[in-house]
Amino acid sequence: MTANLSRRGFLKSAAAAGAVFYVGANTKGAMAASNSADAMLNHFVKITADGRAVALCKHVEFGQGSATGLTTLIAEELGVTMEQIDYEFAPSNPAIYNNLLFGPFQGTGGSTAIANSFTQYRTAGAAAREMLISAAAKEWDVDAGALDIVEGVITGAGKSAPMGEFVAAAGEMEVPAEPRLRDAFEWKIIGNAQTRRLDSPIKVNGQAQFAxxxxxxxxxxxxxxxxxxxxxxxxxxxxxxxxxxxxxxxxxxxxxxxxxxxxxxxxxxxxxxxxxxxxxxxxxAAETRSSQEIKDEILAALNAEPTYNVNKADRTAVKTTVDGAATVLEKTFYFPLLAHAPMEPxxxxxxxxxxxxxxxxxxxxxxxxxxxxxxxxxxxxxxxxxxxxxxxxxxxxxxxxxxxxxxxxxxxxxxxxxxxxxxxxxWDREDDIRGGYYRPAAGHKVRVGLDETGAIIGWDHQVAGQSIMKGTPFEAFAVHDGVDHSSVEGIADSPYTIPGQALGLTDTEKATSVLWWRSVGHTHTAYVMEVMMDLAAKTSGKDAVDYRLDYLTGEGDAARKAGVLKLAAEKAGWGSAPAGHAKGIAVHKSFGSYVATVVEVSGNVDDGIVIEKVTAAVDCGIALNPDTVIAQTEGAIGYGIGHAMRDQITLDGGAVEQSNFPDYEPLRISDIKAIETHIVASAEAPTGMGEPGTPPSAPALANAIAALSIDAEHVAELPMSANGVEFA
Missing domain, CATH: 3.30.365.10 (Aldehyde oxidase/xanthine dehydrogenase, molybdopterin binding domain)
Structure with missing residues (x-):
């Protein structure tokens, strides 16, 4: 989604030395400019008279790299280097700084920061560039088309001068109706693997100011x-x-x-x-249930008829098909409550x-x-x-x-x-662990029917758990026909072409309070889908990659998902492993991005599993800042694997039993020996990367453990350490 920035008019700024030039969209979609006395209204770009540029970031920076990404877009279009631009956080004003994918709401989430800002911020940077150039062209009496801004200097037609010299005059210019965005072949910063995050130095030297x-x-x-x-x-x-x-x-x-x-x-x-x-x-009026009671309620719901028939399938026909299959695979999964546990309470x-x-x-x-x-x-x-x-x-x-x-x-x-x-x-750490909001507990019951060749002919899938969206301001757009899509995302919209699939959902009573957690419903739906696909492949005696590719047919989502699957397999050396090692793979689409993960393990479930290496392939469209994409993928993988290994929130009489990192242990750097990420080159619009690395990480680990021996089981209940798996 992009903002409509056509037919804009600029307010005039003071033409005094030291003027500051702001560019941004106001509530009517027009552009506005002001001097420093006009405060911080209606702007995305600020340029001081000394030529220093500042990007006004409408998304918070909490480690995901959005401040660098948004600044990159401004810098590229404006024509400055990353050393010539700073960033500031925009004020709270949803009429101006709304998330274009959320509606009239300013916020960061759903891995949307770059996806919703890509065109908007480039357009703002391009508008500022063209106004500065117009001011210079007028003063020099040359054709504006002969000029450009390169590293903060307006140059061309035998002339050159720092852009800061034209700030005041630019404020008198009309905004171009449709500023020209630079073509991809002109990009020097977007997609540059050498671009580093702007917030890293201040976080290293202690200058960063957190709340x-x-x-x-x-x-x-x-x-x-x-x-x-x-x-x-x-x-x-x-x-x-x-x-x-x-x-x-x-x-x-x-x-x-x-x-x-x-x-x-x-x-x-x-x-x-x-x-x-x-x-x-x-x-x-308080929560009094135990974790076991909550689990029992969810499992009971899985064994009853679902409240909602999500994909409107003929459930009776699907059940009949599965029951009559040559082989029936049946598995029940359970996922506990999880805390977010950010480092800063x-x-x-x-x-x-x-x-x-x-x-x-x-x-x-x-x-x-x-x-x-x-x-x-x-x-x-x-x-x-x-x-x-x-x-x-x-x-x-x-x-x-x-x-x-x-x-x-x-x-x-x-x-x-x-x-x-x-x-x-x-808040202290105990407040955070005991008094916060949690990833909902959820259960899945899946029955898959295979024919004599091992092909899927029927897939009966039930989900039960606690709705995140119902009863919140987001219910209007997230819940349709009673179905909270966040409970079934990753199944209902899976790129896999699975014949004879029925999908049912039952909401159960919320335990304490529930909230979206990194990758929301994909945290459990990806696990179930990828473990069941792996189990079907293993039962059929077929290669796990080839089996998945059979159900990724056609263009679009399926082709892009197949692309990362093949790339991850290639880079991980799929099909071979050292003696005593095994590899597992998983692939998933979430938040518009596609990630495949290969986990290589050694050891055994009794004496300890060692995670030797994780290899990931990512298709997120244009990789705006490749270094950030890699970092986010690695962090998301670690987050998913760490929680699957050993974390859960349990209740005793409604009270949370965990309190701090000793009993809610985050991933340790020693838990994964090596990790690498490969990015698919793409010209597609950029999509989110804060969350998509999480969903396929845990099922890839589960599939690797199951591959250690012919009779090894796929872990169906998390965390793994509480359900028969030891880690070295």
Whole structure:
């Protein structure tokens, strides 16, 4: 999706030295320019008089590389090097900085940052370039068509000068109706494997400012003692012991009743005072189920008729076909709740200015959410709410909740003060693991019928689990005919051409709170699809790659999926393995991208599995920043494999049993000996890369383990370490 940037008119900027030139789309689709006195309105590009360019990034940077990607687009079209451009985060304003794939909503997610911005940011950069060139052409009395901007210098027709000399004059120019975008053969930065991330140096040298680094004058730190069971409320509390902690200020029950906020002069005092609280809870409306009860509910749903017939198939006919097949493969899968566990726990800082504006400092993934919530909480118009986006230390979906949970919590803590002091909300690791939102638990029951040749003739597939989208603002576009598509994505829209397939879905009661998790429903649907395809190939005595290719016919999705499958197999040396080693493969499409993964393992399930190497092939359209694509693929693979190996969130009477990394262990660098990524050259529009590496990683591992011996089983319940697989 692209923005309509035609028939635009520019407002005029002050023609004084030192003027700053902004380019961006306003609510009517027109372009706008202003000098520095006009603040940060209606802009994507900023160019100062000294020729320094700045890209205004509408997407948060939490490690996925979007800030570098968006800046690359501006730099390429404008005609500057990556050393001549900086980036800043755009303010919260969904009328201007909305995600073009989300609608009137500003946010980062679904691996859409580059996909929705590719044309938009290139167009903004090209418009700025042509206006600067027009200003220079007018002054030099030459044809603008003879000029270009190269490394920040306007050159051509025997003339040259730094573009900064024409900033003020450019502000007087009309915007081109359709600025010319550079052809691919002209690109110097897009697709350049040598382009490095702009945020890496400051993260290495400590200059990077994350939300946790915010420290305002005279601020208080607030930490919340939350209900141990989701839905519990405070009856009463005693802060007598808390008052003895040096630095303690006060304690107040949140207006929601879901916890007690403890205010202190610093984080350590807030922690100690919070831990000293005595609280009486009311759990009458709280989650009380255990993990086993939740699992039993999901498995029971799999053994009953599904609520929704997702693909409208004749289920009776499909069952009859499977029952009459020469070979019937049947497997039941279960996936537990999972935490996101980003390295930087949730936090944000809120203050009120002398003018009465509310300012939130936050690594905001979906700034429109807290912006709207704050208008209600503080009873202020949108323009009186400011959200200053900071770097965020990871998210994986956790910083984007439908109810803006932690930002609202900070606001509630702030309104219980006299607002004379900023309030910084801090979560610790235990808060994050025990009090957050989780990847839903899900189950699958699959029965596949094979004929005498091993070909699939019927596929009966049932899914049961907790809907993420229902009951949220996203329900209107994510749920159709009662079906939450995020529960069945990767099955209902699989590029595989599978004959006789029926797909059913049943929603079960949500456990505590659920949320999208890196790659959302694809986290479990890819696992099931790829393990069952592998099991069918193994049962048929056919090569796992060749078997999959038989069901990837035609052009489009199937061809691109087949392309990465063959490339991964080639680069991994498929078909051969050292003695005592085995390889497993999986391939999946998600968020518009195609990823195939080959995992090579050694050892055995009893004495310990060793992951020797992971080889991935990626087709994400134009690889805007190849270095970032590789990094995101490797990170996503590690995230998927690490969680499949040993992680789960379990409940005892509704309370989360895990608390920190010792019992919710992230992937260790020693868990995977080697990893490499290969990118398919493509001229297709760029698609997402923050998440697509995750779905095929775990099933490739499962398939590799099953390939170690002829009688080895495909692991059907995760995590593997709790279900018969030891890792060395």
């Amino acid at each position: 946790m680094d915010v420290h305002l004058d005279n601020q208080m730190v607030v930490m919340v003692r939350r209900t141990p069971q989701r839905g519990g409320t405070v009856v009463a509390f005693d802060d007598s012991a808390s008052k003895k902690v040096k630095g303690f200020i006060m304690a107040q029950a949140l207006p929601t009743g879901h916890g007690v906020a403890v205010y202190a002069e610093n984080t350590w005092a807030a922690m100690q005072a919070r831990n000293a609280l005595e609280i009486e809870w009311d759990f009458s 949730l936090n944000c800082t809120i203050e009120q200015t002398a003018e009465g504006d509310i300012v939130l400092h936050d690594g905001a993934q979906m700034p429109t959410g807290p912006h709207m919530a704050y208008q209600q909480i503080f009873e202020l118009p949108a323009e009186k709410i400011q959200i200053k986006s900071m770097l965020a230390g990871g998210s994986f979906g956790r910083r984007a909740t439908p109810d803006a949970d932690y930002q609202v919590e900070a606001a509630l803590a702030f309104i219980m003060t006299d607002r004379s002091r900023p309030v910084k909300l801090v």
